[in-house]
Amino acid sequence: MNNKKSKMIIFAFIAMGAALIYWAIVTQPAPQNKDVQPVTMDNKSMSYSGNTITEAKNGVKLWEMTAEFIEVDAATQNVTLKNINGKFYQPNGIVVTLTAPQAQYEAKAKNITIAGGVHATTTDDSDLKAEKMFWDAAAQTLTGEQNIILTHGDTVIVGDKIETQDGFQKVKVSGNAHITKGGAQ
Amino acid sequence: AADRKPVELNANTVEYDTQTGLITATGSVKMIQDGAVLTGASAQYNSKTQEGFVTGGVVVDKEDMHMTAAMIKTAGANHMIATGNVVAVKADKTLTGPQIDYYPDTSYAVIESDARVTMTDGTFTSDRMEAYLNENRLIGTGNVHIVSPPRNLDAVGDQAVYYGKDDGKVVLTGNAVATQNNNTLRSNKLTIYLAGGKADVTT
Numbered sequence: 001m002n003n004k005k006s007k008m009i010i011f012a013f014i015a016m017g018a019a020l021i022y023w024a025i026v027t028q029p030a031p032q033n034k035d036v037q038p039v040t041m042d043n044k045s046m047s048y049s050g051n052t053i054t055e056a057k058n059g060v061k062l063w064e065m066t067a068e069f070i071e072v073d074a075a076t077q078n079v080t081l082k083n084i085n086g087k088f089y090q091p092n093g094i095v096v097t098l099t100a101p102q103a104q105y106e107a108k109a110k111n112i113t114i115a116g117g118v119h120a121t122t123t124d125d126s127d128l129k130a131e132k133m134f135w136d137a138a139a140q141t142l143t144g145e146q147n148i149i150l151t152h153g154d155t156v157i158v159g160d161k162i163e164t165q166d167g168f169q170k171v172k173v174s175g176n177a178h179i180t181k182g183g184a185q
Numbered sequence: 186a187a188d189r190k191p192v193e194l195n196a197n198t199v200e201y202d203t204q205t206g207l208i209t210a211t212g213s214v215k216m217i218q219d220g221a222v223l224t225g226a227s228a229q230y231n232s233k234t235q236e237g238f239v240t241g242g243v244v245v246d247k248e249d250m251h252m253t254a255a256m257i258k259t260a261g262a263n264h265m266i267a268t269g270n271v272v273a274v275k276a277d278k279t280l281t282g283p284q285i286d287y288y289p290d291t292s293y294a295v296i297e298s299d300a301r302v303t304m305t306d307g308t309f310t311s312d313r314m315e316a317y318l319n320e321n322r323l324i325g326t327g328n329v330h331i332v333s334p335p336r337n338l339d340a341v342g343d344q345a346v347y348y349g350k351d352d353g354k355v356v357l358t359g360n361a362v363a364t365q366n367n368n369t370l371r372s373n374k375l376t377i378y379l380a381g382g383k384a385d386v387t388t
Contacts, residue, residue, distance in 0.1 A: 124203070126203060152203045153203075155201070155203070155232065157199060157201060159199065168203070169202065169203050169204055170200070170201070170202045170203070170204075171200065171201050171203075172198065172199075172200045173198065173199045173200075173201070174197065174198040174199075175197070175198075176195075176197075177195065177196050177197065177198055177199035177210070178193070178194070178195045178199075179192075179193070179194045179199050179201060179208055179210075180191065180192070180193045180194075181191060181192045181193075181194075181206075181208070181230075181232040182190070182191040182192060182232070
């Protein structure tokens, strides 16, 4: 009789344990960070939404890129960004803020190609429009290409290509360069 | 300042410093300011001081003035300093010299040395020359020499003032000598009329 009774007690304990485990699984809380959508993993890449990529050198932030949609190639670590808002922090203290429909971060060289019509402004009141821009990490140079229009005060410069290493304080415009100072363009 | 005139500059390459206002242009440079068009190989322009220069086969066109030089400096919109084989042509006059200072707003030019003006009435050379181009008036100082082949006239003096609108009148002063058809006149002051195909000389 006793043997039967102890079997029943053991069985009850097992049942309670199983119920406890089931309860723990079912009531697992959803991820708290509301910006991060559920991560979908397929065999090619991982996709994030509403995130920021940052690059620093010796602890000094060089640039940051926030995008509505980011796709990372798992093999190359190259990143595709959509609807971006970027900031480039220049050595002379000037910050270049830009927006563009898309950008491509090349992990190996740490270069960035920003395309689809870029609009950039600087903290010392320059305004630049370009079809695309390129950040050359090695040369620490920002280059704008195609339909360049740089406005600074009453100076307007147009051309095919513009290069700067200090947030458009000093610029080199090449190809059909045209500068107007002190008058309508 | 009120007379700050807009400047336009085209080139293959333009470098610009927003802080200093310095513009450096290279390759097929074309600079336009207040109606004056300067072209050359390279240029530099400080938009804050409005001073600049264009070098390399420089050509300037402003209204009916056409000037060529090795280099042209601009000191504001109304002062150009042309140096290096300067040739400036306006109406019937061709001014040449190692340097010509040209003031577009008053059409006034100064040739500080080795001045030469060639015109319908003849050739006028002197050490220094002032040209009031709109008034068609020239003032030569030092070693003045006037040659008028059509009138077979040769005249020298220390100073000379030419009045193009007054029958080509030339007033020679200081050691004035005029020779025409083997006749020679010497005086401290001579007046010559170059217009009308002949030259009347009075003392």
